[in-house]
Amino acid sequence: MNSNVGDHPIYDARKELSAGQIAVLGFQHVFAMFGATVLVPILTGLSVSTTLLWAGLGTLLFHLITKRKVPAFLGSSFAFIAGYAAIAPNKEPDLLRYACFGVACAGLMYLVLAALFRAFGANKVMKFFPPVVTGPIIIAIGLNLSSSAISNCETDWFVALVAIVVVIICNIFGRGMIKIIPILLGVIASYLVAACMGLIDFTPVKEAAWIGLPLTYNRTVFSIFTEGADTGLLITAVITIVPIAFATMMEHIGDISAISSTVGINYIKDPGLHRTLTGDGLATTLASLFGAPANTTYGENTGVLTLTKVYDPMIIRLAACIAVVLSFCPKFAAIIEVMPSATIGGISLVLYGMISAVGVRNLVETHCDFSKSRNVLIAALILVLAIGLNYSTDGGLIFHVGSATINFSGLATGSLVGILLNAILPGKDYKFENDEPNKTGVDLEIHQGENFADIEDEKRRNK
Numbered sequence: 001m002n003s004n005v006g007d008h009p010i011y012d013a014r015k016e017l018s019a020g021q022i023a024v025l026g027f028q029h030v031f032a033m034f035g036a037t038v039l040v041p042i043l044t045g046l047s048v049s050t051t052l053l054w055a056g057l058g059t060l061l062f063h064l065i066t067k068r069k070v071p072a073f074l075g076s077s078f079a080f081i082a083g084y085a086a087i088a089p090n091k092e093p094d095l096l097r098y099a100c101f102g103v104a105c106a107g108l109m110y111l112v113l114a115a116l117f118r119a120f121g122a123n124k125v126m127k128f129f130p131p132v133v134t135g136p137i138i139i140a141i142g143l144n145l146s147s148s149a150i151s152n153c154e155t156d157w158f159v160a161l162v163a164i165v166v167v168i169i170c171n172i173f174g175r176g177m178i179k180i181i182p183i184l185l186g187v188i189a190s191y192l193v194a195a196c197m198g199l200i201d202f203t204p205v206k207e208a209a210w211i212g213l214p215l216t217y218n219r220t221v222f223s224i225f226t227e228g229a230d231t232g233l234l235i236t237a238v239i240t241i242v243p244i245a246f247a248t249m250m251e252h253i254g255d256i257s258a259i260s261s262t263v264g265i266n267y268i269k270d271p272g273l274h275r276t277l278t279g280d281g282l283a284t285t286l287a288s289l290f291g292a293p294a295n296t297t298y299g300e301n302t303g304v305l306t307l308t309k310v311y312d313p314m315i316i317r318l319a320a321c322i323a324v325v326l327s328f329c330p331k332f333a334a335i336i337e338v339m340p341s342a343t344i345g346g347i348s349l350v351l352y353g354m355i356s357a358v359g360v361r362n363l364v365e366t367h368c369d370f371s372k373s374r375n376v377l378i379a380a381l382i383l384v385l386a387i388g389l390n391y392s393t394d395g396g397l398i399f400h401v402g403s404a405t406i407n408f409s410g411l412a413t414g415s416l417v418g419i420l421l422n423a424i425l426p427g428k429d430y431k432f433e434n435d436e437p438n439k440t441g442v443d444l445e446i447h448q449g450e451n452f453a454d455i456e457d458e459k460r461r462n463k
Contacts, residue, residue: 013312025310026318028177030326032300033075033319035184038336039351040076040293042344044084045091046100047291048333049214051076054292056323058283062297063317065279066271071305071313072259073320074283077296078355079248080106082141083241084293085148086395086409087233093219097291098233101221102241104288109245110252110281114274122273126432129250133418135362136379137247140386140411142356149352152345156199163190163346180303183347190343199340208334214327219291236407240396243415248296252280255297262302263311366430374425378418386414 013022033055041051058074066072080103087102088095116125153160163186170182178185194200217223224234253268256276260267267276276297283295301319305311326332363370363379370376389396389410397408422428 013310013315017310022315022318025308025315026322028308029073029301029304029316029319030322031184032177032180032304033073033298033323035181035187036078036298036300037075037323039183039187039344039347040078040081042336042339043081043348044099044293045088045093045096046084046293047214047216047219048336049212049327049330050216050219050290050292051327052323052333053214053327054283054287054290055295056320056327058287058295059320059323060317061283061286062276062279062295063313063320065282066267066275068313068317069265069271070256070259070267070276071263071301071311071316072255072276072297073301073316074280074295075298075300076292077248077284077294078351079138079141079244079251079296080241080294082144082411083237083244085145086240086390086411087237095233097219097221097224098230098237099241100288100291101224101234102237103294104221104285105238106242106245106248107281107284107286107288107294109242110249110277110284113249114277114281117272117277118274122268123432127428127430128419128423129246130368130422130428130430131362131366132368132375132378132430133382133415133422134247134250135359135366135368136382136418137243137386137411137415138359138362139356140359140383140390140414141244141247142352142354142359143387144390144411145348145352145355149345149348152341153349155345156194156340156342159190159194159197159199159340159342160346160349162193163187163343164350166190167347167350176307177304180300180307183351186347186350187339187343190346191339194340194343199342200338202338204338205331205334208331210331211328212330214333215290221289221291232406236409239406239412240409241412243412246415246419248294249277252277252297255299255302258299258302259297259305262305369429372427372429374421374427378421378425381421382414382418384414385417386410389413 013025017025037051037055038048040046041048055073055075059072062072062074063070083102083106084096084099087099113125166189167182167186170178170185174182191200253273256267256273280295280297287293287295301316368375370379387410392410395407396410397413399406399408
């Protein structure tokens with residue numbers, strides 16, 4: 001039976017399925033997003049409980065802004081891990097607040113792009129963000145994080161290898177839900193091995209309460225300004241982190257395209273990219289202000305849509321509510337937070353490498369022409385500046401403005417140089433297609449779950 005859900009003819013689960021079946025579908029979406037969503041706070045030092053809270057609230061806000069039409073779940077973004085690491089390399093809570101401020105500002109960039117799309121149209125705006133710019137930026141994001149993955153693996157290579165092997169096996173040989181949640185299964189397998197080896201101290205789990213608030217004021221951005229903010233560090237955080245949004249906004253467009261292809265409704269046109277970008281950007285900004293990671297539309301949950309063929313956005317909203325409820329259980333969060341470093345290292349080794357591989361895929365699938373000198377120069381300067389400055393003595397370009405010290409990171413420098421060069425140099429050959437927006441090639445969630453290419457391949461096989 002078809003029913004008008006948010007003015008779209010779409011499968012209405014409430015009329016076709018029992019309450020029990022709907023609940024199972026909701027938990028399945030939670031299961032799909034869970035491993036990747038909670039891994040981000042583990043990698044960055046942010047709160048797991050706050051992350052779950054804002055994954056749920058952010059998703060509900062996104063659905064409100066997009067007129068309840070788009071069946072998308074907003075989980076933690078991996079792309080911003082490099083920004084957190086640059087500002088708070090040792091996961092210092094005080095510095096993480098500044099990183100969150102930078103991410104909150106990055107979320108506002110979505111609103112700027114949404115306004116430009118609304119005013120000038122996607123074709124005119126997207127020519128400033130071609131794959132020759134976004135591809136190398138994504139490659140640099142992954143490579144800049146590689147050293148931290150190795151450091152964590154070195155604590156116990158055997159435990160790390162368990163995680164790596166399970167992720168590979170599930171990704172390559174898995175079917176159905178197994179293929180959609182390889183990260184979660186890798187974490188569970190490695191965690192259990194570490195527990196059996198006596199490598200985990202479960203004291204924090206025993207001491208944690210069953211029910212508690214998922215927010216702590218002194219870990220929010222607001223606390224910076226009540227305690228006296230470091231202006232230089234605020235500016236550094238913004239300059240370092242905001243350029244990452246250039247890649248994640250392109251990722252967003254690819255994700256919405258994948259959802260459109262899966263459901264059979266062009267969400268690029270209705271409710272429109274200006275609404276989906278606004279929803280994603282506001283969710284990211286609000287989550288960051290309260291100390292949670294940036295949000296992004298999740299490919300994992302698109303994989304679940306493909307698997308179940310149930311596209312009713314209400315199911316996603318149910319999953320969001322479940323995430324909010326889970327955020328109020330500190331004992332549950334403690335179980336995640338005692339995860340051994342080697343498990344984190346094994347997962348992140350695959351994860352960071354896959355992020356860089358997605359950048360390469362971005363260039364290949366969009367047929368970026370490297371016989372053109374302009375494209376070679378743009379990509380070369382982005383990569384060398386982004387990676388070289390990151391591993392330089394100062395870790396970036398240091399500027400002194402009055403009493404404030406500002407660090408212009410490698411990724412920020414490379415991104416801005418690439419965008420400017422692409423705008424100035426003649427010979428632009430990229431055209432954004434409204435009807436085929438996934439030609440942006442960006443899909444940072446490819447490491448977990450089925451991606452757009454998988455969905456298209458499956459459709460061709462079914463025909």
